[in-house]
Amino acid sequence: MSLSRKRKKELRRLQNDANQLWENQQVLVGHAADVAREAGRQLGNFNREQVVPVVQDTYNRRVAPVVDQGVRFGKHVVDEKVVPIVGGVVGTALSAWDVANAKRHGLSAPRGRAVVVTEKKGPGLGSVVALILGAAAAVGVLYAAWQALRADDELWVADDPLSAPDA
Numbered sequence: 001m002s003l004s005r006k007r008k009k010e011l012r013r014l015q016n017d018a019n020q021l022w023e024n025q026q027v028l029v030g031h032a033a034d035v036a037r038e039a040g041r042q043l044g045n046f047n048r049e050q051v052v053p054v055v056q057d058t059y060n061r062r063v064a065p066v067v068d069q070g071v072r073f074g075k076h077v078v079d080e081k082v083v084p085i086v087g088g089v090v091g092t093a094l095s096a097w098d099v100a101n102a103k104r105h106g107l108s109a110p111r112g113r114a115v116v117v118t119e120k121k122g123p124g125l126g127s128v129v130a131l132i133l134g135a136a137a138a139v140g141v142l143y144a145a146w147q148a149l150r151a152d153d154e155l156w157v158a159d160d161p162l163s164a165p166d167a
Contacts, residue, residue, distance in 0.1 A: 063148075070144035077136050089129050 003011070 066144075066147045070140070070147065073143060074140050077140055081136055082133060085129055085132060089125060092125065
């Protein structure tokens with residue numbers, strides 16, 4: 001296919017214009033990338049200087065005391081309620097094991113006492129202990145959730161619109 005000289009010249013001019021446009025777009029995209037990179041750097045600085053200290057201060061004043069109080073309450077429940085109950089259950093189980101071993105081997109009860117075996121009626125000690133432990137855990141979780149989620153006016157963010165920081 002043969003093109004006239006005029007058409008070839010127009011096509012060359014069009015191709016040069018397209019190349020020039022492409023180069024201009026590359027410069028523009030490079031400049032936009034520089035602006036975006038600088039905006040990201042400024043946002044990081046603002047976050048580090050303004051947002052992080054406020055969040056840390058709010059966490060230290062509001063969340064940390066509630067968590068510490070929940071931990072103290074949980075430790076109190078474990079130390080004062082659970083450990084004595086579990087100790088009693090383990091002691092009772094070991095003494096029952098000793099009595100069962102003595103009876104199986106044909107020995108008398110310790111210290112010459114007669115062994116009296118009674119038939120169980122109602123829920124056993126293990127069931128009661130499990131219910132108490134479950135209730136204590138549920139109360140601890142509910143108390144921690146209530147402390148964390150209770151309505152506190154200072155915790156909520158104001159509805160004022162955000163303004164751009166002064167440069």
